[in-house]
Amino acid sequence: MRTIGYHHGDLRRTVLDAAVDxxxxxxxxxxxxxxxxxxxxxxxxAPAHHFGDKAGLLTALAAEGFDLLADTLKDxxxxxxxxxxxxxxxxxxxxxxxxxxxxxxxxxxxxxAVRHARERAGALLAQGARAAEASPVGSxxxxxxxxxxAHGFASLWLAGALSVPPDADPVxxxxxxxxxxxxx
Amino acid sequence: MRTIGYHHGDLRRTVLDAAVDxxxxxxxxxxxxxxxxxxxxxxxxAPAHHFGDKAGLLTALAAEGFDLLADTLKDxxxxxxxxxxxxxxxxxxxxxxxxxxxxxxxxxxxxxAVRHARERAGALLAQGARAAEASPVGSxxxxxxxxxxAHGFASLWLAGALSVPPDADPVxxxxxxxxxxxxx
DNA sequence: TCTCCATCTTTCCATTGACAAGTTCTTCAC
DNA sequence: GTGAAGAACTTGTCAATGGAAAGATGGAGA
Numbered sequence: 001m002r003t004i005g006y007h008h009g010d011l012r013r014t015v016l017d018a019a020v021d022x023x024x025x026x027x028x029x030x031x032x033x034x035x036x037x038x039x040x041x042x043x044x045x046a047p048a049h050h051f052g053d054k055a056g057l058l059t060a061l062a063a064e065g066f067d068l069l070a071d072t073l074k075d076x077x078x079x080x081x082x083x084x085x086x087x088x089x090x091x092x093x094x095x096x097x098x099x100x101x102x103x104x105x106x107x108x109x110x111x112x113a114v115r116h117a118r119e120r121a122g123a124l125l126a127q128g129a130r131a132a133e134a135s136p137v138g139s140x141x142x143x144x145x146x147x148x149x150a151h152g153f154a155s156l157w158l159a160g161a162l163s164v165p166p167d168a169d170p171v172x173x174x175x176x177x178x179x180x181x182x183x184x
Numbered sequence: 185m186r187t188i189g190y191h192h193g194d195l196r197r198t199v200l201d202a203a204v205d206x207x208x209x210x211x212x213x214x215x216x217x218x219x220x221x222x223x224x225x226x227x228x229x230a231p232a233h234h235f236g237d238k239a240g241l242l243t244a245l246a247a248e249g250f251d252l253l254a255d256t257l258k259d260x261x262x263x264x265x266x267x268x269x270x271x272x273x274x275x276x277x278x279x280x281x282x283x284x285x286x287x288x289x290x291x292x293x294x295x296x297a298v299r300h301a302r303e304r305a306g307a308l309l310a311q312g313a314r315a316a317e318a319s320p321v322g323s324x325x326x327x328x329x330x331x332x333x334a335h336g337f338a339s340l341w342l343a344g345a346l347s348v349p350p351d352a353d354p355v356x357x358x359x360x361x362x363x364x365x366x367x368x
Numbered sequence: 369t370c371t372c373c374a375t376c377t378t379t380c381c382a383t384t385g386a387c388a389a390g391t392t393c394t395t396c397a398c
Numbered sequence: 399g400t401g402a403a404g405a406a407c408t409t410g411t412c413a414a415t416g417g418a419a420a421g422a423t424g425g426a427g428a
Contacts, residue, residue, distance in 0.1 A: 027289030105211030145364035152336025180329035
């Protein structure tokens with residue numbers, strides 16, 4: 001990989017990383033394509049070649065996010081609780097991706113790469129739900145409950161809405177909360 | 185209320201409503217202060233007098249959102265399930281407010297009006313959690329579980345992530361899901 | 369009636385997103 | 399090894415935007 005000269009070498013990756021940094025620092029509307037180009041040391045129009053426009057860049061981020069989520073869920077295995085904790089682990093490890101993924105108006109949700117990655121993650125989520133509920137009766141609601149509680153906890157954590165010690169581990173904080181859904 | 189002449193009469197309210205419309209149509213970055221001013225029939229700098237800047241307008245929206253949420257929770261009473269359903273009802277009835285409220289980087293979360301409204305809503309939420317769990321042991325996790333599942337369901341519903349009939353009622357769809365947390 | 373001040377307008381500038389056209393480099397067929 | 403084709407990037411441009419500054423308007427109270 002070269003980093004000097006007319007051809008950057010890995011501009012697509014560099015701009016995506018810069019976007020994650022910039023959005024992480026300043027929020028979903030505190031960044032510009034031109035700023036990313038400056039950070040990457042290229043001209044202001046270079047990112048457009050790879051992503052088209054802002055929505056195109058966010059589309060790439062969303063696709064990458066669903067893929068990372070699927071990877072995390074796959075590593076966690078089919079256990080219901082572990083899948084939920086993996087979901088929280090992904091969201092807190094990749095907060096920018098997570099934030100973009102579930103704001104479909106910001107990107108092209110019907111993009112092929114996004115659809116494939118989202119379906120892969122969805123299949124792994126459904127697998128975790130089937131592990132918890134053997135009977136098919138009501139299994140859809142069980143799946144939605146598990147997805148909801150994991151998604152909700154992650155969202156509230158990232159929004160800073162939960163009053164927790166500053167150095168707390170989100171996954172360990174989530175464990176007793178997600179358990180509430182299983183044990184009673 | 186007048187709508188012509190130098191003084192608009194109720195520009196603040198008008199611009200807030202226009203912002204809700206615009207964000208609802210085009211998403212959180214598909215709107216501009218100048219567009220809102222045009223919709224309201226005033227000069228492009230008029231909104232700045234009431235809100236300062238974009239973050240100021242979103243701050244007003246967030247404060248209004250937490251107030252509306254508190255109102256909805258108050259109407260629902262202290263029952264745990266009803267509070268959760270009220271949470272979903274608020275989120276789906278005011279999706280733009282809900283979306284802004286939990287993206288604190290977009291506005292000034294330490295604003296006085298926002299803080300007061302958020303604390304009022306938080307107190308009502310905590311009251312619903314106490315109703316479910318008499319013993320103080322683990323009640324914090326119960327509260328977080330309830331908030332998480334309601335927040336998660338609402339977020340996923342608004343993101344279009346749940347596969348449901350197009351005319352389905354979100355509150356009725358949420359009922360069996362939230363029940364999973366109570367009955368087992 | 370006079371004065372103060374909230375409300376709104378006009379003017380201005382740096383920044384941005386997006387497009388068009390041109391330049392540099394790489395790759396691959398022959 | 400060479401030359402054509404295309405990918406990667408640059409330069410130039412334009413309308414739109416956010417935000418600030420300074421001025422105009424009119425309502426409300428003394």
